[in-house]
Amino acid sequence: xxxxxxxxxxxxxxxxxxxxxxxxxxxxxxxxxxxxxxxxxxxxxxxxxxxxxxxxxxxxxxxxxxxxxxxxxxxxxxxxxxxxxxxxxxxxxxxxxxxxxxxxxxxxxxxxxxxxxxxxxxxxxxxxxxxxxxxxxxxxxxxxxxxxxxxxxxxxxxxxxxxxxxxxxxxxxxxxxxxxxxxxxxxxxxxxxxxxxxxxx
Numbered sequence: 001x002x003x004x005x006x007x008x009x010x011x012x013x014x015x016x017x018x019x020x021x022x023x024x025x026x027x028x029x030x031x032x033x034x035x036x037x038x039x040x041x042x043x044x045x046x047x048x049x050x051x052x053x054x055x056x057x058x059x060x061x062x063x064x065x066x067x068x069x070x071x072x073x074x075x076x077x078x079x080x081x082x083x084x085x086x087x088x089x090x091x092x093x094x095x096x097x098x099x100x101x102x103x104x105x106x107x108x109x110x111x112x113x114x115x116x117x118x119x120x121x122x123x124x125x126x127x128x129x130x131x132x133x134x135x136x137x138x139x140x141x142x143x144x145x146x147x148x149x150x151x152x153x154x155x156x157x158x159x160x161x162x163x164x165x166x167x168x169x170x171x172x173x174x175x176x177x178x179x180x181x182x183x184x185x186x187x188x189x190x191x192x193x194x195x196x197x198x199x200x201x
Contacts, residue, residue, distance in 0.1 A: 018070025028072035032084050035064035039092035046099030046167070054099070055167035061092050062160055086126075089156075093118050096163050100173045110177035117184035124191045131199050153187045 021031065042057035065088070072081055094115055101111030162180045166173050 014066045014070040015073065018067055018074055021067065021071050022074040026071065028068045028075060028077075028081050029084055031064060031068035031071055032081070032088050035061050035068065035088055036091055038064065039088065039095050042092070043095030043099035046096065046170075047102040049103060049170075051167045051170050054096075055164060058096065058160070058163050058167060062156075065089065065092070090118070090122060093159065096166070097177065100166065100170070100177070103170070107173050107177075110174040110181075114177040114181045114184075117181035117188075120188050121184045124188045124195075128191055128195055131195070135199070153183055153190060158183070 038057040038061040042054045042061065045051070045054035045057060065085075068081075068085060072078070097111040097114040097118075100107045101115075158180075162176055166176050169176075
């Protein structure tokens with residue numbers, strides 16, 4: 001919901017860092033793969049109740065995720081890079097709720113619901129992108145991407161905010177997880193309505 005509005009604020013510093021990495025010969029895909037370490041590390045830290053460490057790893061992962069796009073904008077995006085970036089994003093999105101699910105049996109049902117809502121959101125997002133490509137549709141609100149990014153209520157910025165809140169207040173995981181799962185499901189409904197209007201004919 002807020003991703004497109006935040007891009008003018010976050011892109012300039014990320015692009016500056018991306019230029020430094022590109023000049024040093026670092027490729028966007030290498031940056032993407034590097035981001036897997038803090039993503040998985042955050043889940044493991046949460047599972048072992050190291051929430052401050054998890055918070056630092058969550059923020060590091062999101063910084064790296066922004067940097068791979070910055071490097072790609074300088075060195076040139078690729079379809080393989082777009083695929084790799086999306087898979088890495090969902091490793092991160094799933095690692096955090098899985099970590100909370102392993103941290104406490106009381107968290108497990110809410111973690112399962114949140115993972116399921118992420119799965120439905122991903123399916124609606126990726127199928128919409130595939131159909132948009134088939135119809136030659138493009139979107140620029142989220143910057144230069146390898147495929148169509150449809151806007152929704154639950155996007156990257158909202159996910160990061162909720163994950164940060166979970167790490168700061170782990171005792172609130174269950175209501176935060178159910179609340180964000182509901183927002184994800186509303187996003188699926190919203191995107192489905194948009195798909196019906198866009199692709200029905």
